[in-house]
Amino acid sequence: MKIIAVGWNYADHSKELNPSQLPEHPVIFMKPETALLKDNKPFYLPDFSGRIDYECEVVVRISKMGKNISKKFANRYYDEIGLGIDFTARDLQNEFKANGSPWEICKGFDNSAPVSEFISKEGYDVNNLHFSLKKNGETVQSGDTADMVFSIDEIIEYVSKFFTLKTGDLIFTGTPVGVGPVSINDRLEGYIEEKKMFQFDIL
Ligand code: MG
Numbered sequence: 001m002k003i004i005a006v007g008w009n010y011a012d013h014s015k016e017l018n019p020s021q022l023p024e025h026p027v028i029f030m031k032p033e034t035a036l037l038k039d040n041k042p043f044y045l046p047d048f049s050g051r052i053d054y055e056c057e058v059v060v061r062i063s064k065m066g067k068n069i070s071k072k073f074a075n076r077y078y079d080e081i082g083l084g085i086d087f088t089a090r091d092l093q094n095e096f097k098a099n100g101s102p103w104e105i106c107k108g109f110d111n112s113a114p115v116s117e118f119i120s121k122e123g124y125d126v127n128n129l130h131f132s133l134k135k136n137g138e139t140v141q142s143g144d145t146a147d148m149v150f151s152i153d154e155i156i157e158y159v160s161k162f163f164t165l166k167t168g169d170l171i172f173t174g175t176p177v178g179v180g181p182v183s184i185n186d187r188l189e190g191y192i193e194e195k196k197m198f199q200f201d202i203l
Contacts (some may be wrong), residue, residue: 001168003031003113004159005057005086009149009174026150026158029103031086031172035113040200043111045184049089052182055175056133056141056190059084060126060152061118062169069160074153075126077165080118083131083190083197086172087112090181115170116190116197124193126152134189135182143176150174 007027037043045052061080069077092106126145133141145151150158152173159165182188186202 001033001166001170002163003033003035003170003172004163005029005031005107005172006150006155006174009155010143010147010176011149012147012177022149026155028159028162029107031108031113034110035108037111037114037200040198041114042201042203043087043114043182044203045182046089046109048109049091049106051089051091053088053090053179054133054135054140054182054188055086055088055179056131056143057084057086057172057175058082058126058129058131058145058152058192059115059118060156060171060173062165062171063167065164065166067160067164069156069165071151071153071157074156077156077160078152078171079121081121081124081126081129081192082116082118082170083192084113084115084170084172085133085188085190086175087114087182088179113170113172114198114200119192119195130193132191133178134191135180136187137189140180141176141178145173147176148174 063079089106129145189199
């Protein structure tokens, strides 16, 4: 399986990191399968970075193979949603951006993609889904998929031009404003609407 992620998909967060204009197409990157962290296992701060940021994101699980999927039919290609963190080694990312180098290391390192259990999308309006992240009990990010620059269906249309989507592939759909660093002994809790999706510790 592969993990596809979208950068700068919420206008307020884009301004936070990248004050220039919004992207014309979804900004896509990938994380390897070894980035997955499941079952609320703790995240161990890696020694290669002095600043790991959380980015809480709605994650979509692809349910059948597809290529060149049109936006109109994209909703047939996923049936479950979850919540994840796109952990980012921000200090390394800033270096790579300054050099014009690829991002892979700062986004795709081991355990950089914690994900919750996945739940059926039935009963949820995926285009108007509220989600939030608490750090040590305090809400630090609060977003709604209605505010995405590119909708889930538009993301699927775009990425499937380049990459065949396969059952089990995950798409991280971007993070709202409020990203920030984690420190040892922090606790992260993520919610979709009122439902608690994950809780894990930073060690
Ligand atoms: Mg992200």
